[in-house]
Amino acid sequence: MTIERFQRLIRDIYFKKDSRRGIDGTFRWFCEETGELARALRKGDKAQMEEEFADVLAWLASLAEQKGISLEHAAETKYAKGCPKCLKTPCSCEERLPTGCRK
Amino acid sequence: MTIERFQRLIRDIYFKKDSRRGIDGTFRWFCEETGELARALRKGDKAQMEEEFADVLAWLASLAEQKGISLEHAAETKYAKGCPKCLKTPCSCEERLPTGCRK
Numbered sequence: 339m340t341i342e343r344f345q346r347l348i349r350d351i352y353f354k355k356d357s358r359r360g361i362d363g364t365f366r367w368f369c370e371e372t373g374e375l376a377r378a379l380r381k382g383d384k385a386q387m388e389e390e391f392a393d394v395l396a397w398l399a400s401l402a403e404q405k406g407i408s409l410e411h412a413a414e415t416k417y418a419k420g421c422p423k424c425l426k427t428p429c430s431c432e433e434r435l436p437t438g439c440r441k
Numbered sequence: 442m443t444i445e446r447f448q449r450l451i452r453d454i455y456f457k458k459d460s461r462r463g464i465d466g467t468f469r470w471f472c473e474e475t476g477e478l479a480r481a482l483r484k485g486d487k488a489q490m491e492e493e494f495a496d497v498l499a500w501l502a503s504l505a506e507q508k509g510i511s512l513e514h515a516a517e518t519k520y521a522k523g524c525p526k527c528l529k530t531p532c533s534c535e536e537r538l539p540t541g542c543r544k
Contacts, residue, residue, distance in 0.1 A: 340443050344516050351523055351530045391505050392519035402494050413447050416495035427454045
C-alpha cells in the first residue's frame with residue numbers, strides 16, 4: 339500500500355471527525371497514541387506494537403491531511419536520495435555533528 | 442512509494458546507526474522530531490511542515506524496523522476495512538464512546 343493510499347484511506351474514514359476536532363485536538367490524540375506506542379515497545383507484545391504503530395501512522399496521516407500535505411511527497415522529497423545531510427546510503431555523517439544530523 | 446519501500450529506504454540509510462542507539466535512544470529522537478512537528482504546525486510554513494512530517498515518519502519506520510515490524514502490514518491490517526471499531530467508511534462511531542474510539 340502506498341503512503342498516499344494510506345493517507346486517503348484515513349481521510350475517507352476520519353476526515354470529517356478529525357477536521358472538526360482541528361489540529362490541536364488531533365495532535366493531542368497523536369500524542370496519546372505515541373504514549374501507547376511507548377508502552378507497547380516496553381512490553382514487547384508484537385500484536386500490540388503493530389496496533390500502536392498503525393495508530394500513530396494513522397494520526398500522523400490525519401494531521402498531514404488537515405494541513406494539505408502529502409506524507410508520501412514529503413517522505414520521498416526528503417529521503418529518496420539517501421541521508422539528506424551526506425546524501426549517502428548508508429548515512430556516513432559523523433556521529434558527533436553538533437546539530438541536525440542523526441547522532 | 443509504498444510504506445514498505447519507505448521503511449526499507451530508512452533501514453538502508455540508517456539501520457546500523459539506529460540499532461546501535463537502541464529503541465530508547467531512537468524513541469527519544471522520534472519524540473524530538475514530534476516536538477519539531479508541533480512547532481512547524483503552529484508556524485504553518487509548508488516546507489517546514491513537510492520536512493517534519495517526513496522526519497517523524499522516518500523515525501517511526503526506524504522504530505518499527507528495530508522491532509521487526511512492518512509498518513505497512515500493521516497499517517493495512519488495522520485500517521484497510523475501515524474504522525476498526527464500527528468497520529465503516531466513514532467512521533460512524535458515536536462521538537462520546539467512553540474509550541477506545543475516536544472522539
